[in-house]
Amino acid sequence: MKNFNALNLAREALRGHKGWEKQWTSPEPKKKYDVIIVGAGGHGLGTAYYLAKEHGITNIAVLEKGWLGGGNTGRNTTIIRSNYLYDESAGLYNHALKLWEGLSQDLNYNVMFSQRGVLMLAHSVHDVQSFQRHIHANRLNGVDNQWLSAQEAKDYCPPLNISKDSRYPIMGAALQRKGGTARHDAVAWGYARKATAMGVDIIQNCEVIGINRAPSGEVTGVETTKGTINAEQVGIVASGHSSVLMDMAGVQMPLESYPLQALVSEPVKPVFPCVAMSNAVHAYVSQSDKGELVIGAGTDSYLSYSQTGSMHILQHALDAIIEMYPMFSRMKMLRTWGGIVDVTPDRSPIIGKTPVKGLYVNSGWGTGGFKATPGSAHVFAHTIARDEPHKINAGFNLDRFRNGRLIDEAAAAAVAH
Amino acid sequence: MSTTPDFRIKGRGSRLGAKPVRFTFDGKTYEGIEGDTLASALIANGVHLMGRSFKYHRPRGVIGAGVEEPNALMDISRDNARSQPNVRATVQEIYDGLKAKSQNRFPSLAFDVNAANGLISPILTAGFYYKTFKWPAAAWDKLYEPIIRKAAGLGVSPTEEDPDRYSNRFVHCDVMVIGGGAAGLMAAKTAANKKKSVIICDENPSMGGWLLSDTDIRIDGKSGAEWAADMVAELTAMPNVRLLTRTTGFGYFQQNMVALNEQVTDHLSRPDPDSPRERMWQVRAGKVIIAQGAIERHMVFPDNDRPGILLAGAAQTFLNKYSVAVGQNVGVYTACDTAYAAAFDLAEEGINIPVIVDHRDEVSEEIQKQADEFGIRIITGAHVSGTSGKLRVNGMSVSKHTGNSDREDFDIDALIMSAGWTPSLHLYSQSRGKPEWDEATQRFLPGVSPQNCASVGGCNGTDDLADVFTEAAKAVGGKASKVKITDDVSTSGGFIGATGTSADKGKAFVDFQNDVTAKDIALAVREGMHSIEHVKRYTTNGMATDQGKLSNMHGLAIAAKLLDKPIPQVGLTTFRAPYTPTTFAAFIGHNRGKLFDVTRETPINDWAVEQGAEFEPVALWQRAMYFPKSGEDMHAAVDRECQTVRTKAGIFDASTLGKIEITGPDAAAFMDIMYTNGWSKLKPGRAKYGIMLREDGFIYDDGVIGKLADDRFHVTTTTGGAPRVMNMMEDFVQTEFPEMDVWLTSTTEQWATIAIQGPLARDIIKPLVTGANISNEKFPHMSVVECKVCGVPARLFRISFTGELGFEINVPADYGRAVWEAIWKQAEPKGACAYGTEAMHVMRAEKGYIIVGQDTDGTVTPYDAGLSWAIAKSKPDFVGKRGLTRPDLVADGRRQLIGLKTKDPKKVLQEGAQIVADPDQPIPMKMVGFVTSSYWSGSLDKSIAMAVVEDGFNLMGKTLYVPMEDETIEVEVTNTSFYDPKGERLHG
Amino acid sequence: MLLIHCPYCKAERPELEFSNAGQAHVVRPSNMEEMSDAEFETMFFIRDNPKGVNLERWRHAHGCGRFFNVVRNTITDKFLKVYKAGEPRPSDKEIAELNK
């Protein structure tokens, strides 16, 4: 495979870029693979990549019902951070963050990981307490996160409105300098290209419609719109559709799928230097390298697989954005879209084995799994290759809903008294 | 004032006698006439250069005459706070004093240093970002990314708060018509005649659509513009019709909800300050008629982006609607009949048409005949293989498809082009309709409508005007009035994809704004991007501010050809809202500043404001946090308030506490289910602390509840918890225990609640209370009585959240302020004070009382919180009972709520600080808990803290550590009762 | 914004008046104590989450205040049926018919 580098780029420029190879191919499925990964999002493609790279398993098919990267990987607001509260979460997301830092080199694909800092705004005494709790826990876990006063936050992010008179005045902020954004499509493409080069078959337009199990229970393969494909190990990495797939294997999941929307503004010259999020009013914004403000909106209140959402959800998101950044009021929305997010009761993912032998699941990332992509893929590959979880994902098992040992990041940020 | 040639065609169109209007563009003053768009006025002044492209910074002129415009984007500012980037010059109407600036160029539009990007353009192909900028790793953030970011974006964001108003309106109608062209007007009129309530909107200043651009057609002998004007007049006169011009239907949501955005003032020189700048209409329609029309495509050929090259239909619109000729020597390149009408119209005005190049092999006799009459040469079976001119096109080369040898060059000052018309499927698709490919006409058309809507006219692929009328009327269940149509122009023909041969030099732009060329699309396909979605994202085709209105079909066709697949198999990318970019402000409407969210205030709030209290937000409420005396900071004020309460008394506004009246014969039984402890045996007149769990066993809410009668409870909840508690209770009443005779009424706002706490509390209120004996014996701790205070009906509780003798008086809210002041009159002379939430927090912490949401966080059971005494295990059922017995909830070593004593009593821990057993371990450290509450206690003259710690109940007296950034604080585990542990004071 | 037919108000009302209340027909048994951990997990955490027809609860929170059940398709978001709380779950046959 021709390396992506400046020299080759210059050479190709001289001959009209005629020499670039396909980044991935469009093979017909083989009858049998060692491992099948269902879902060619960042997590699924990454899993195939790490299986090949670190575990020597290359006879892998990644099955995708649409186009690779077209799920939530292709529709997220790309916020990357690791300043989570619980040890399990900090371990997982920080593992991912470390991998992010070397990902462009590792994949020979510029995923444009940009560590411009993630600012989380505090608007009440309760927010302050909660953020301090995070900052202290992060420090002792070796995760960077620091407290900024309102003025320091404003210096870091000049568009912020820190007026004391605003309805939700900013009382300070937590800043993770190592957080930032990445170019979402490139993540999927980079993994796909490298995985292809190592022999992985990425089969697009191939929907899994059934999961086959032997009479003794273990997985034998999958039914797809391109026929039966066999494998003794199947990993489900299908975000919003994970529960639908698990259902095919007879496993009911603690998951609900909601439409989550995002939007971009028209592109403008650089004006917003970091990522800023306000959980209290639900305002999430950054500016892409191309110039659009990328804004995360909320979920609708009902289950849906439609990849669209309601007008009032967009309104709420923009209400909050303008409350925080009044100068953006005249900016224009260019496009809005939706994704289907699979939400667990404790807002933490499920990564691990399932009650069915040979069946593994990586799901429940909800509104925040892009940031975990390399880490999640890495430990999930381990889980499949060894048939046991990596210690980083051990706590993110399905059993926790039975025994009550939740990793409740949402509850930990409990609402004000 | 400019002295450039005047391209105004006097007498063409209906614009004789329009008033002159002066405006500036890049600092230079120009004159246009009323009704001009910025684009038409500039063209009238001979200006075509209006922008620079995104990536290569190529000089660009106007392409279109409407919302499809990708190039002529400008910054329009009334003042600093009212600057608006990326405004389409083709849409912006001019007004006296308008100031327009070109964008994305430095230092000037004519000389842009970034145009040097053009020189390295062979490298800046699709996907170049991904292939490079990775070496060395550190250079990405330090060097490359800043450069890329600097080059990003088109216009400049405003930097000041927007002073304009925006408004919102919900509206319902029987029929919503989007698009006011021939189709839309006919549909609206037919529906209106049938007495339907109708709304019709069009994004333009006047209705009529294409009819305003066509001077040939006659409808009942009237010109298109006259017919449209008459229709508009008739509709305006009908009370059941609302006409909205300058109003874009930008979003089609579920169940026939359509969102419109109306531009109210952007075309006015001096807007009325009371008028909103934009108005959002959220329409719920019985039926939606989509009459969006069609958008013309450009031809994709080498160097098709020089200023002066534009759509033929746009040129025709400029001529017929705005009385402006796009040049004096205008070449034509087309694959569609409509361009001929444009050419002939120009020729009629004496504009030279050196040649019409038709990509097709033949044209109709009719057209040939007309061309001959004008003496215009047509070259068929040919393409434009290149153009010349730096800031304005000045020449074009024409080659026959058969080969390049017979190339001919023409001098021109404008080139108009048409690759045919793309029916606008935007709103149909947004309604979740699936476009269907029509092989015969090579275009996508609306398929089945999933909602109650119909597409009519140009957007439905209906070209013949008579058919349009019939179809439009039928869509609303009517019949079109009979009209006679003559001189309807043929719209046949069209081409999708790149024209010319691979031998042609120059960039053939598919997407102008994003600088996507046919070669970029080819490269993407070559690199394995076989899905049109990948092609889009790899090349950014269709992702610019015009959202591919011109480029999507071409991109698709080029990709399909390379993939050797039929077009419908490759398919379209998804249409998404908004149809055209829409300001954030329009979405927000009134929800700004004070109206961003509700701010709830208690009846006593104003008193606290008058006293100079500092406030804190709690849920939606404003609560007085402390009442500083002059010179006091928060610490001093809180200290004083606490000490005053402990030694004398204090009064506190507790009105924000949620209150629910639970009534009915089964009230107690219901309480037994909802709360962990028992309520049936509680005597009327007594009160009790109650904890409410979620079904999973974790603490959900708490509060003191008074039993007024066997069938009536006065429940209090936390301030923030009131709505969710009410909702959960209702859920249980309605769906789990419908057989219970119990009713819930929210009474939070019926009552103002005033707490009086401290040794003097009884003395203070006694003079004001009638109808109850509040002596210690008759009215012990945890009593409730209905009586009168200050002569008004009251519910009086004897309770304490401070550990002192205390009362809480509930009076009807409108009396709250008066009763408060009456109490204050009693209290102040006795040395009592008003205190706020912060002192309340300190005092309750001194007593070890928890605050749900601070000392508990949704992962804490009542056992963990040391509240096992409040659980009636003997009850057969309560919400959360089963959840509490799950393995992890009964496991050893759970985090439990304990007290902490700092070794240095002066040291106040930070809330949220983490606790470890071994301070010397390396990072990552094993954390055993964290500080939930921590204060300086003036009464105890030392710091106090509460924390949840693993196995905390078994660690009493043990030493733990709180590692801070700069020090490690040693703490001892204690119980949580710091003050008056025996509780003698509250019984006093 | 959806339009939801409230079976108590007997009319369509804008979604903004409602709140979604999750999966319908999750029964809270009267003998909670006897539930196994697995049964508790099923009741409290496991959800159908179907791609297709879903039975779910809504509350007309800012209207008549009533909880009720609906049959809705999660692909089209269309409501197929609404019925009052306490009324029986529609049969599979009826649901299939509604979803045609």
Place this chain on the structure above:
Amino acid sequence: MAKSAIATRLPAMEGAHFANSAVTIQLAPPASRISLRATKAGSKSIEKLLGITLPKKPTETTKKTSRHALWLGPDEWMVIDEKNGDASMVPRQSNKNFTAVDVSHRNVAYIVNGYGAANTLNAGCPRDLSLRAFPVGSCSRTILNKAEVVLYRTARNTFRIECWRSFAPYVWAYLLEGAKDAHI
């Protein structure tokens, strides 16, 4: 026990008044209100106590002199007496069949009047307030943007809008915004 003065009633938003060419908005005088919950059987006996028949269908209201009964839910009504001041309309009781809770002070009401009244409300209320969909005499609990309200159309161009007391400043400010556009 010492004699205590009778406290005076101070409604929220006292004196609120606004008018333009399309609409007038003003605070309604203090009223007495009860939240009534009753079964079918209970509604009969409560009707006797109140001296007014209760509306039985969604959005319907009944009226007798200064007393209005508003259908809010299948077993829920709000009874408003404009003249009764503070006096309770019914003796407090609750039983198997009904309960009445005094909520006189819980709510604040505005009267919105004029040809632009519905437009004013539709700035934040998503309901169809045309006479066809919401004729004179209709009532409904609904929302005005972020506040829950009860709307009651008392005449062609007149609405009574009730909201909780602490929401009154918000509702007022929102109505004024709507009023600016009410002529359109």
